[in-house]
Amino acid sequence: MPSARTQDTIIREAEGLLDATERSPDIQPEVEKERKVLSDSLTQVKSLKARQQELTAQRQDVTQQLNVAMARLRDAVLVFRSIVKGKIGPRSERLVHFKVTPLRKRSRKRIVPEKPPDGEVAGTKPGASASPPAKPVD
DSSP: OOOHHHHHHHHHHHHHHHHHHHTOTTTHHHHHHHHHHHHHHHHHHHHHHHHHHHHHHHHHHHHHHHHHHHHHHHHHHHHHHHHHHHHHOTTOGGGGGGTOOOOOOOOOOOOOOOOOGGGOOTTOOTTOOSSOOOOOOO
16 A cells, blocks of 8 residues: 555646646647546545545544543443452452452461572581581590
């Protein structure tokens, strides 16, 4: 499909040809059939172009109306879910049917002992041996 710029160029070219034909009365009888086709096509294209611009304006208007309606719908969804949560209760598992996460008991976190970096044994200092120091014998 040609771009709008190309369409405008073709329309201006056709208008120029029709204008040149009107300024040349000696050639008019010889090209009357083709001039009629050109004129009819130009009229149809201008009509369709005007309709396209009208529909573009309508599309923009409908898009704005749709955005407003979508905002109202989002608000209605939030209100509805809040009401359902209030009626059923915040801990009810039936809330899942309404795509609301019920309040559930939290599980206790497991305490995982920390691993010292670089494979060192816990409680040792870098450079110290992993075995306990020997006690002097008395």
